[in-house]
Amino acid sequence: MDEPVFSLKNVEYSYPGHIAALSGVSIDIHKADRVAIIGANGTGKSTMLTMLDALIFASKGDVSAFGKQLTEKSMRDPIVQREFRSKVGFVFQNPDIQLFCPTVREDIVFGPLQFRIDHAEIRRRLDDVVQKLRISHLLKRSPHQLSIGEKKKAAIASTLIMEPDVLLLDEPTAGLDPQTMRDIIDVLDKAHKAGHTVVMATHDLHIVEEIADVVHVFGSNRSIIRSGTPD
């Protein structure tokens, strides 16, 4: 089998005040995998995704991404950071965190602009992503004027436009109406078919079968208690 995109070995993480958030987590995620992470609230799903996006780092254990150790020190190197960020996209649970610009359009193009991608290419990607998510009518609007479903779509667009190899999504369908949920599942399905690795934390058990090939279940001990296929 090829080298995993992400590999976690006995990873532990505690928030300040020694509040355990992850305990002995081991997991391998391979290229083009579709992974669902399920579990009750507070079992460590979001923490693990945040760690996979190198926004927090393991207190104990080893984390590697694309064959290289992922540590706070390694991410201080601007070249490593740039390469990693261009390969991994994270859709946060709360879209208000991700939509920090005055308009949806500015939010969506924020990522590619930081990578100094050619403006013509950014426009091409923007057209492509807004067409996929059917949000062209939202571009000029301010994020505070959007519904929760529209915000989620805009947040996903702001990540998809970066064309990352790996898509991390923290409860992308939580609290959405069936139609918006369907739209998002279709977009993620297309992204997977285009070769993206998709890792998603979710509470919507009824969509797990459709969106994942591998499921990891987090238990109250904040580690993975069961892994397997959705059925």
Add this chain to the structure above:
Amino acid sequence: MGKEKLLHRSGGIIERTIAGTVTVLRDAVSIELIASKNGFLQRRDPRFRVISAVFLLIAVLMSKSVVELSLIYVSLLVLVLISSIGVLFFLERTLLFVPIFSFFIAVPAIFNFVTPGDPIHTFKLFDHTFSVTRQGIDSAIIFFMRVLDSVSVGVLLVITTRQNVLLRVLRIFRVPQLFVMTMGMTYRYIFLFLDIIQKMFTAIKSRVGFISSSKTGRRVVTANMAGLWLRSYRLQSQVYDAMLSRGYSGEAYVLDEFEAKPMDYFISLLALCALIGTLWMNRFFL
């Protein structure tokens, strides 16, 4: 009658907070609606709109002619009409407040002890003789017209330009990108916090009902202010993470896409002519 007016009348601190947030949100939405219309001014390049407004403001401040100030005001009203802005909406935001504020400042100027000149009317008060002078009335009218024109130019610029665009235009004045971006983010999150405040106070109201004592109301507000501060502190750290996640590395790059058309240059040229004309009139005629 609007819901917020009813809430204002009830007078409780919670009701007033809810009503206040509703008013701010409603005003922001109505201004956004005007700014997104396809009117004459809205179609102009925002950079030229700002430059023209600056030229006009300087012209207004330098002008000593009531005729010129009146002409500028009439031109502004024409711009209002061709920019799909309700005249009443515009007058409400300009004409209603200008007389009140300028009146208190301009009134002393009409008397001889501030502006000496030819007396029009003389009267006695507490053994002192006061006169209203022609020069005093002229300077009061000019002052009033300057305030009216300046406020109108400012309001017209603000209601025809989206706030985020207005902030981006600051870049032409060499304001650092980081400052413009921070201002934009602040503006964006004000609405998020207004929304949180509104929901928070509605939730308090649903649990405790109407608070008649202002002391209790203040205690509730203080406790929630602390909660809100903690939320904002947590949010800023999460937003920074979201920026990092999308490649931010200390220097933000944003898309500045403005497109100037011949009409934009023409409008700015007209405003510049108004300024030059004012300076010329001041030098040779007034």
